Amino acid sequence: MSAPADVLQGKVSATVAAVLVRDVPLDATEGTIHFTFRTEHKPVPDNRAHSEVRAYDDVGVFHAYPPHRGLRKKFREEMAKAAFPVPLG
Numbered sequence: 001m002s003a004p005a006d007v008l009q010g011k012v013s014a015t016v017a018a019v020l021v022r023d024v025p026l027d028a029t030e031g032t033i034h035f036t037f038r039t040e041h042k043p044v045p046d047n048r049a050h051s052e053v054r055a056y057d058d059v060g061v062f063h064a065y066p067p068h069r070g071l072r073k074k075f076r077e078e079m080a081k082a083a084f085p086v087p088l089g
Helices: 004-008 069-082
Strands: 027-030 033-041 051-056
Touching (some): 027 069, 033 069
Antiparallel strands (some): 027 033
């Protein structure tokens, strides 16, 4: 399993941020475009705890990113509000 500091190797002025699952936005709507966001456990080599936030449209189709730029911006803003720095020491 990796440690938060592992992602900073070779980076001089960076930090690691986290967002609690309970703080991930559940959905977003702009006009008639609506997406539901789900946090899903997706382990990868050397990081069993890896999770991803996935966007699904009204019929349940997964989208890597909501296709509408305004929804992507809203989602990023909500995630930024909920994010906090991870202590690395």
